[in-house]
Amino acid sequence: MAVNFVRPMIPKLATDPWAIQFDAQGHLKHLLTIEGLGPTWITRILDTAENFMSVSDREIKKVPLLRGRTVVNLFFESSTRTRTTFELAAKRLSADVLNINLSTSATTKGESLLDTLRNIEAMQADMFVVRHEQSGAAHFIARHVAPHVSVLNAGDGWHAHPTQALLDAFTIRRIKGDFAPLRIAIVGDVKHSRVARSQIHAFNSLNVGELRVIGPRTLIPNDIEPLGVRVFHDMRQGLKDVDVIIMLRLQRERMEGGLLPTEQEFYRLYGLTEEKLGWAKPDAIVMHPGPANRGVEIESRVADGPQSVILEQVSNGIGVRMAVMALCMSAES
Amino acid sequence: MAVNFVRPMIPKLATDPWAIQFDAQGHLKHLLTIEGLGPTWITRILDTAENFMSVSDREIKKVPLLRGRTVVNLFFESSTRTRTTFELAAKRLSADVLNINLSTSATTKGESLLDTLRNIEAMQADMFVVRHEQSGAAHFIARHVAPHVSVLNAGDGWHAHPTQALLDAFTIRRIKGDFAPLRIAIVGDVKHSRVARSQIHAFNSLNVGELRVIGPRTLIPNDIEPLGVRVFHDMRQGLKDVDVIIMLRLQRERMEGGLLPTEQEFYRLYGLTEEKLGWAKPDAIVMHPGPANRGVEIESRVADGPQSVILEQVSNGIGVRMAVMALCMSAES
Amino acid sequence: MAVNFVRPMIPKLATDPWAIQFDAQGHLKHLLTIEGLGPTWITRILDTAENFMSVSDREIKKVPLLRGRTVVNLFFESSTRTRTTFELAAKRLSADVLNINLSTSATTKGESLLDTLRNIEAMQADMFVVRHEQSGAAHFIARHVAPHVSVLNAGDGWHAHPTQALLDAFTIRRIKGDFAPLRIAIVGDVKHSRVARSQIHAFNSLNVGELRVIGPRTLIPNDIEPLGVRVFHDMRQGLKDVDVIIMLRLQRERMEGGLLPTEQEFYRLYGLTEEKLGWAKPDAIVMHPGPANRGVEIESRVADGPQSVILEQVSNGIGVRMAVMALCMSAES
Numbered sequence: 001m002a003v004n005f006v007r008p009m010i011p012k013l014a015t016d017p018w019a020i021q022f023d024a025q026g027h028l029k030h031l032l033t034i035e036g037l038g039p040t041w042i043t044r045i046l047d048t049a050e051n052f053m054s055v056s057d058r059e060i061k062k063v064p065l066l067r068g069r070t071v072v073n074l075f076f077e078s079s080t081r082t083r084t085t086f087e088l089a090a091k092r093l094s095a096d097v098l099n100i101n102l103s104t105s106a107t108t109k110g111e112s113l114l115d116t117l118r119n120i121e122a123m124q125a126d127m128f129v130v131r132h133e134q135s136g137a138a139h140f141i142a143r144h145v146a147p148h149v150s151v152l153n154a155g156d157g158w159h160a161h162p163t164q165a166l167l168d169a170f171t172i173r174r175i176k177g178d179f180a181p182l183r184i185a186i187v188g189d190v191k192h193s194r195v196a197r198s199q200i201h202a203f204n205s206l207n208v209g210e211l212r213v214i215g216p217r218t219l220i221p222n223d224i225e226p227l228g229v230r231v232f233h234d235m236r237q238g239l240k241d242v243d244v245i246i247m248l249r250l251q252r253e254r255m256e257g258g259l260l261p262t263e264q265e266f267y268r269l270y271g272l273t274e275e276k277l278g279w280a281k282p283d284a285i286v287m288h289p290g291p292a293n294r295g296v297e298i299e300s301r302v303a304d305g306p307q308s309v310i311l312e313q314v315s316n317g318i319g320v321r322m323a324v325m326a327l328c329m330s331a332e333s
Numbered sequence: 334m335a336v337n338f339v340r341p342m343i344p345k346l347a348t349d350p351w352a353i354q355f356d357a358q359g360h361l362k363h364l365l366t367i368e369g370l371g372p373t374w375i376t377r378i379l380d381t382a383e384n385f386m387s388v389s390d391r392e393i394k395k396v397p398l399l400r401g402r403t404v405v406n407l408f409f410e411s412s413t414r415t416r417t418t419f420e421l422a423a424k425r426l427s428a429d430v431l432n433i434n435l436s437t438s439a440t441t442k443g444e445s446l447l448d449t450l451r452n453i454e455a456m457q458a459d460m461f462v463v464r465h466e467q468s469g470a471a472h473f474i475a476r477h478v479a480p481h482v483s484v485l486n487a488g489d490g491w492h493a494h495p496t497q498a499l500l501d502a503f504t505i506r507r508i509k510g511d512f513a514p515l516r517i518a519i520v521g522d523v524k525h526s527r528v529a530r531s532q533i534h535a536f537n538s539l540n541v542g543e544l545r546v547i548g549p550r551t552l553i554p555n556d557i558e559p560l561g562v563r564v565f566h567d568m569r570q571g572l573k574d575v576d577v578i579i580m581l582r583l584q585r586e587r588m589e590g591g592l593l594p595t596e597q598e599f600y601r602l603y604g605l606t607e608e609k610l611g612w613a614k615p616d617a618i619v620m621h622p623g624p625a626n627r628g629v630e631i632e633s634r635v636a637d638g639p640q641s642v643i644l645e646q647v648s649n650g651i652g653v654r655m656a657v658m659a660l661c662m663s664a665e666s
Numbered sequence: 667m668a669v670n671f672v673r674p675m676i677p678k679l680a681t682d683p684w685a686i687q688f689d690a691q692g693h694l695k696h697l698l699t700i701e702g703l704g705p706t707w708i709t710r711i712l713d714t715a716e717n718f719m720s721v722s723d724r725e726i727k728k729v730p731l732l733r734g735r736t737v738v739n740l741f742f743e744s745s746t747r748t749r750t751t752f753e754l755a756a757k758r759l760s761a762d763v764l765n766i767n768l769s770t771s772a773t774t775k776g777e778s779l780l781d782t783l784r785n786i787e788a789m790q791a792d793m794f795v796v797r798h799e800q801s802g803a804a805h806f807i808a809r810h811v812a813p814h815v816s817v818l819n820a821g822d823g824w825h826a827h828p829t830q831a832l833l834d835a836f837t838i839r840r841i842k843g844d845f846a847p848l849r850i851a852i853v854g855d856v857k858h859s860r861v862a863r864s865q866i867h868a869f870n871s872l873n874v875g876e877l878r879v880i881g882p883r884t885l886i887p888n889d890i891e892p893l894g895v896r897v898f899h900d901m902r903q904g905l906k907d908v909d910v911i912i913m914l915r916l917q918r919e920r921m922e923g924g925l926l927p928t929e930q931e932f933y934r935l936y937g938l939t940e941e942k943l944g945w946a947k948p949d950a951i952v953m954h955p956g957p958a959n960r961g962v963e964i965e966s967r968v969a970d971g972p973q974s975v976i977l978e979q980v981s982n983g984i985g986v987r988m989a990v991m992a993l994c995m996s997a998e999s
Contacts, residue, residue, distance in 0.1 A: 061401040061457065062429075068727040070754065081452060084431060088403065088456055091429045096728075096757045098750060115957060119747060122980035123754055124727065291448060314455035394734040394790065395762075414785060417764060421736065421789055424762045624781060647788035 020142055030142045030151040031324050033160040034201035042205055046170050048323035053315075055092060055322070065326050066095035069126040073099045074141075075154075076132040081290065082154050085314070086129045089321035098125070114144060121146050126329060128152070135159035135194075150328040158194055164289050165198035167320040169206060171313050172244055175285055179203070185212040185238055185280075188248035188270055188297055189219045191259075195289045196248055200227055214238035215270060218259045235270055239279040246287045247272050247297045263296045273299040277307065285309045353475055363475045363484040364657050366493040367534035375538055379503050381656035386648075388425060388655070398659050399428035402459040406432045407474075408487075409465040414623065415487050418647070419462045422654035431458070447477060454479050459662060461485070468492035468527075483661040491527055497622050498531035500653040502539060504646050505577055508618055512536070518545040518571055518613075521581035521603055521630055522552045524592075528622045529581055533560055547571035548603060551592040568603055572612040579620045580605050580630045596629045606632040610640065618642045686808055696808045696817040697990050699826040700867035708871055712836050714989035721758060721988070731992050732761035735792040739765045740807075741820075742798040747956065748820050751980070752795045755987035764791070780810060787812050792995065794818070801825035801860075816994040818987075824860055830955050831864035833986040835872060837979050838910055841951055845869070851878040851904055851946075854914035854936055854963055855885045857925075861955045862914055866893055880904035881936060884925040901936055905945040912953045913938050913963045929962045939965040943973065951975045 018036025023029045028041055037045075055063055071090040073083050078101065090097045102116065120128070127150045130138045135157030142151040155161040169179075176182055184203055190196045190213045203211050204227065213220055214232045225231060232238030239245065250266070260266060272286065286298075286308045294300045303310060351369025356362045361374055370378075388396055404423040406416050411434065423430045435449065453461070460483045463471045468490030475484040488494040502512075509515055517536055523529045523546045536544050537560065546553055547565045558564060565571030572578065583599070593599060605619065619631075619641045627633045636643060684702025689695045694707055703711075721729055737756040739749050744767065756763045768782065786794070793816045796804045801823030808817040821827040835845075842848055850869055856862045856879045869877050870893065879886055880898045891897060898904030905911065916932070926932060938952065952964075952974045960966045969976060 058401075061403070068724075068758075070727070070757075080433060084433065084453070085456060087431065088429070091403075092401075096754070098753065100746060100750070112960070115960075118977055119956060119980050120750070122977040123751060123984055124981065290452060294445070294448075311451055311455040314452050315457065318456055391734075394736070413766060417766070417786070418789060420764065421762070424736075425734075623785060627778070627781075644784055644788040647785050648790065651789055 017139060020139065027330060028327050030138075030153075031162050031328060032138045032142055032151065032153045034162050034165050034198045034205065037205065039205050039207070042166065042169065042202060045166055045320065045323050045327060046173060048327060049166075049170050049316070049319040052092075052322040052326075053319040055319075061092050062094050063092065064094045066090065066093040066126075066329060069093075069095045069329060070124060071095045071097050071127045071129060071325070072120055072125045073097065073129045073154075074102060074120070074131070075100070076102050076130075076137070077155075079131055079155070082131060083129075085317045086152070086154060086321055089318050089325060090127075090129075092318070093322055093325060095126075095325075113141075117141060117144060121149055125149060127325065129154050130156070132156045150325075152324060152328065155194055158192055158197070160198045161194040161289075162198050162202075163317070163321055163324060164195050165202040166324070167313055167317040168199055168246065168287060168289070169202050170320050171287065171309055171316050172285070174312075174316070175309065176243060179206045179208045181209050182243045183210045183212065183241055184208055184244040184246065185214055185232075185242045186246045186248065187214045187235070187238070187272065189250050190215055190224065190248065191219045191221050192251035193248045199246065200224075200229060204228055212238055212242070216260075216266075235276050236279050239276060239284075242280040242284055244285055244287065245272065245277070245280055246289075247292070249289060249291070250293060250296060263293075267296055271295070271297055271299065272302050274301055274305070277302055277305075283307075287313060290314065350472060353472065360663060361660050363471075363486075364495050364661060365471045365475055365484065365486045367495050367498050367531045367538065370538065372538050372540070375499065375502065375535060378499055378653065378656050378660060379506060381660060382499075382503050382649070382652040385425075385655040385659075386652040388652075394425050395427055396425065397427045399423065399426040399459075399662060402426075402428045402662060403457060404428045404430050404460045404462065404658070405453055405458045406430065406462045406487075407435060407453070407464070408433070409435045409463075409470070410488070412464055412488070415464060416462075418650045419485070419487060419654055422651050422658060423460075425651070426655055426658060428459075428658075446474075450474060450477060454482055458482060460658065462487050464488050466490055483658075485657060485661065488527055491525055491530070493531045494527045494622075495531050495535075496650070496654055496657060497528050498535040499657070500646055500650040501532055501579065501620060501622070502535050503653050504620065504642055504649050505618070507645075507649070508642065509576060512539040512541045514542050515576045516543040516545065516574055517541050517577040517579065518547055518565075518575045519579045519581065520547045520568070520571070520605065522583050523548055523557065523581065524552045524554050525584035526581045532579065533557075533562060537561055545571055545575070549593075549599075568609050569612050572609060572617075575613040575617055577618055577620065578605065578610070578613055579622075580625070582622060582624070583626060583629060596626075600629055604628070604630055604632065605635050607634055607638070610635055610638075616640075620646060623647065683805060686805065693996060694993050696804075696819075697828050697994060698804045698808055698817065698819045700828050700831050700864045700871065703871065705871050705873070708832065708835065708868060711832055711986065711989050711993060712839060714993060715832075715836050715982070715985040718758075718988040718992075719982070719985040721985075727758050728760055729758065730760045732756065732759040732792075732995060735759075735761045735995060736790060737761045737763050737793045737795065737991070738786055738791045739763065739795045739820075740768060740786070740797070741766070742768045742796075742803070743821070745797055745821070748797060749795075751983045752818070752820060752987055755984050755991060756793075756795075758984070759988055759991060761792075761991075779807075783807060783810060787815055791815060793991065795820050796822070798822050816991075818990060818994065821860055824858055824863070826864045827860045827955075828864050828868075829983070829987055829990060830861050831868040832990070833979055833983040834865055834912065834953060834955070835868050836986050837953065837975055837982050838951070840978075840982070841975065842909060845872045845874045847875050848909045849876045849878065849907055850874050850910040850912065851880055851898075851908045852912045852914065853880045853901070853904070853938065855916050856881055856890070856914065857885045857887050858917035859914045865912065866890075866895060870894055878904055878908070882926075882932075901942050902945050905942060905950075908946040908950055910951055910953065911938065911943070911946055912955075913958070915955060915957070916959060916962060929959075933962055937961070937963055937965065938968050940967055940971070943968055943971075949973075953979060956980065 018033055021030045021032055055061055087097050129152045130141055131154040137156045138153035186196050212230045288310050292298050292303055351366055354363045354365055388394055420430050462485045463474055464487040470489045471486035519529050545563045621643050625631050625636055684699055687696045687698055721727055753763050795818045796807055797820040803822045804819035852862050878896045954976050958964050958969055
C-alpha cells in the first residue's frame with residue numbers, strides 16, 4: 001500500500017508509523033490510522049460492530065464490558081457530534097466518561113500537552129479519545145502514554161479519521177455485502193479531507209473493485225493516483241456505473257485562499273443533485289460524513305431521499321466505536 | 334377550555350395542536366403543553382410523582398426504570414437550574430444523559446435544526462428535553478422526531494413550561510389537598526410568562542375554585558379573561574381570601590421598552606412583602622418558579638419565611654420530572 | 667497548634683472555626699480545613715485511602731458505597747484538574763455527579779449564592795465539593811447547608827486546600843513510612859498558597875520531625891514561625907539534610923505588584939534544578955501540587971526525574987478523595 005500521500009503530514013515518525021497501533025502480542029491497542037490494520041483487523045472490527053448493533057436496538061442498550069473503566073474525551077477542537085458518538089459508545093459499554101475540552105482549561109494555566117496527558121493518565125484513565133487540529137497529534141500522544149492506556153484518533157488535522165472510514169465501510173457492507181464488485185466514488189474536497197484519506201486506505205484494504213475520486217483540480221492532491229485511485233474532474237464521467245457515492249464536506253476552514261471559485265460554481269459542477277445522481281447506478285447509495293452543507297455539496301432532496309444512508313451512517317457509528325473501544329481494551333464481545 | 338390566549342404564538346399548527354402529545358393508543362408520548370392533558374392525565378402524573386418522591390427520600394435514590402435509555406438535554410437557551418433538575422430526574426431513573434448546548438456547537442457549523450435532530454436521533458436517543466427561546470419549538474421537534482422518541486418541553490419562548498405547572502400543582506396538592514375549594518392568585522408579569530400560561534391551563538383542568546391574576550395593565554394580556562381568570566390590578570383586592578400566591582419572575586429580557594415603570598415602583602405596588610402577605614388567608618402559601626429577584630418581586634423575609642414553599646417546589650420538581658419521563662417512555666412506576 | 671497564621675483570613679467565624687467539621691457524635695461531616703482533624707482523623711483518612719487505592723488498581727474500579735448519592739461539584743473558579751479528580755473519585759464510589767460552574771450560570775440571573783445553594787440542596791444533593799476564589803467560602807456554605815449535606819473544600823482563596831495536603835501526606839507516608847524522623851521543606855510562594863497552609867497544619871499534626879519553608883522574604887508570611895516552622899531564605903541552607911521537597915506553584919494571579927522581581931531571578935535563586943536537588947538527602951523526594959511552571963519553579967529534568975513523585979501525587983489524589991467522600995458520608999470502607 002502506497003503511503004506517500006499521507007506520510008508527509010505526520011511529523012518525524014518511525015519507518016512504520018502504524019506499527020505503534022499493536023501491542024507485543026500483535027493485538028490492536030490504539031486506533032490512529034487505517035494504515036497497517038489490513039483486511040483481517042478491519043473485518044474483525046466490522047464483525048464486532050455487527051454484534052454491538054443489536055445492543056443499540058434492544059431496550060436496555062448497555063453491556064457491562066467496560067464497567068469501571070474510564071474513557072477520557074480529550075478534545076482540542078470542538079466537535080459535539082463526534083464527541084457525542086464516542087461518549088454514547090463508551091456509556092453503552094458501561095464505562096465512566098470524562099469530557100475534557102482543552103482549549104479552555106488546563107492549557108490556559110500554561111501546562112504543556114505532555115504534562116496534561118501525564119496528569120490525566122495518573123488519574124487511571126484507560127482510554128483517550130483524541131481530537132486535534134494538528135496532523136499526527138494522536139500518534140504523538142500514543143507514543144507517550146502509559147502502557148495500559150489506549151488512544152483512539154477522533155480526527156487529527158488533514159491526516160486521518162479512522163472510525164469514520166470504518167463506519168462507512170460498515171454501512172456499505174451492511175447494504176451491499178461484498179466489497180469486491182463495488183465501484184465507489186469519493187466526491188469533492190479530497191485535498192483537505194482526513195475522512196477521504198482514511199476511506200481510501202480502508203477501501204483499498206478491503207479490495208474494493210474500483211475506487212474513484214471526483215473533484216476540481218485544486219481540491220484533488222497530485223500524488224493520489226499511486227494509491228490506486230482513479231481521478232475524475234467531470235461528475236458525469238466519474239459517477240458512471242458507480243455503486244456508492246460519498247460526498248465530502250467542503251473544509252473551507254482548512255483552505256488557503258483561491259482554491260475554490262464560489263460555492264455556487266462548486267454546486268453547479270460537483271453538488272450532488274437528483275439529476276447527477278441519475279448518472280450513477282439506479283441502486284447507488286449516497287453517503288456524507290456530516291454535517292452536510294445543503295445546496296453546496298448536496299441537494300436537500302438527495303440528502304433526504306431514498307438513496308441516502310446518511311443517518312444510517314450515524315447510527316452505525318455508535319456500534320463501530322463500541323467495537324473499536326472494546327477491541328482496543330482487549331475486551332472482545 | 335379556551336385557547337385564544339395561546340394559539341397565536343404557535344406557528345402553523347394543526348387544529349388540535351396538543352393531539353400530537355398522544356400515541357395511537359391514547360398514551361402520553363410527548364409533554365409539550367398542559368392543554369389537552371385533561372384532569373385524568375394530570376392526576377396520573379401527580380400520582381406517579383408521589384411514588385417517585387419516596388425514591389428521592391431514601392438512601393439509594395435510583396430506580397432502574399430507564400436503564401439503558403438515553404435522554405438528551407437539548408438546550409438552545411442556557412438554564413442550569415432547569416437542565417439540572419431534568420438531568421437528576423433522568424439519572425435517578427438510571428438513564429444515560431447527554432447535555433447538548435446548541436448555541437455553541439453544531440449550529441456553528443451551519444447545520445439546520447432538523448439535521449441536528451436527525452443526527453442525535455440516529456444515535457438512538459430515546460428522549461429529547463428541549464429548551465428554546467422560540468414558542469412552538471418543542472412542538473416542531475415533536476412533529477419531526479422518529480416514532481420511538483419522546484419530546485419534553487422544558488420551556489419554549491412565551492408559550493409553555495408544562496413541567497413547572499405540574500410541579501406547582503403537585504406542591505399545592507401535597508399541602509392543600511383538594512383543588513376545588515382553593516383561590517389561587519398569580520402575580521406579576523403574566524404577559525411574558527410561559528409559566529403562567531401553563532399554570533392557568535393546569536389549574537383550570539384541575540377545577541381550582543377561583544383563579545386570579547394580579548398585575549399592572551401593561552403586564553396582563555387583554556384576552557385572558559375568557560380563560561376563566563379574574564383580573565385584578567390592585568394587590569389588596571386581588572390577594573383577599575387567597576389560599577395560594579404564585580409570584581412570577583419579571584421577564585425583563587422578553588419585554589419591549591416602556592412596559593415597566595421602574596423596579597422600585599413595581600415592588601411598591603406588586604412586590605410580595607410581609608404586609609401584603611397579610612392581606613391573603615393566614616395559611617396562604619407563597620410560591621415562585623425561581624430564580625426570584627429579591628426586592629423586586631418578593632421581600633426576602635417572605636421568600637425565606639414560614640409560608641414560603643419555594644424550595645419544596647424545587648424538590649418536587651425532581652419527582653414530577655421523573656414521573657413525566659417514566660410515563661412518556663411507557664414505563665409507569 | 668497556633669492559628670494566628672490562618673485565622674485573619676476567615677471572616678467572622680466562631681472561636682473554633684473547625685468544630686463545624688464534626689457532627690454531634692464527633693464524626694467527620696465536612697472537610698473544610700486540616701485544623702482540628704488531629705492525628706486520629708488524618709490517619710483514619712490516610713488508612714481509608716490506602717484501601718481505596720486497590721480499587722483504582724483493579725480492572726473494575728468501582729465500589730457501590732455511594733450508589734444513588736448525588737455529588738455536586740460547585741466550582742466558582744475553574745479548575746479542570748481538581749474538578750476531574752473529585753469527579754472520578756465520586757464516580758468510582760458509584761455516585762451521580764453534577765458539575766456546576768457558577769461563574770457562567772445561575773449567578774448571571776442575579777441569584778445570590780445562598781439562593782443557589784438552597785436550590786441545589788432542594789434537589790437532594792448529598793455533597794457539595796466547593797472551589798471558590800474567596801477564603802472562607804466553603805465554611806460559609808457548610809454553616810448554611812441542610813443537615814444531611816456534606817461540604818468538601820476544594821480550595822478557597824488563600825485559605826486552605828485540605829485534600830491536597832492529605833494526598834501529599836499520603837504520598838509521603840507510602841514512600842517514607844514514619845513521619846517522625848522526616849525533614850520536609852516547602853519552597854517558594856508560601857504567602858499566597860492555600861496548599862502550604864494546609865500542608866503545615868497536616869505535617870504538624872502528624873508530628874513531622876522538622877518543617878521548613880524556603881523562599882524570598884516577600885513571599886514568606888511574617889507570622890509563620892509560631893506555627894513551628896523554620897524559615898530559610900537561602901536554598902542551599904534550607905535543603906540541607908531534607909527528605910521531602912515540596913515546590914509550590916507561583917500564584918502570580920494572587921500577587922500584588924512588586925513582590926516578585928522576575929521569574930528568571932526566582933528560578934535562579936529558588937527554582938529546583940538538578941544542582942540544587944543535590945543539596946538535599948540523596949533519597950529526597952520531589953513533590954509539586956501541579957500544574958508546575960517548568961523553568962520557573964522547577965527544572966524539567968527534575969520534574970520528570972527519578973526523585974519526582976509528582977504523578978504519584980495525582981494518582982493518590984483519587985484514593986484520598988474517595989476516602990474523604992466515603993468518611994464524610996458515614997460510609998467507611
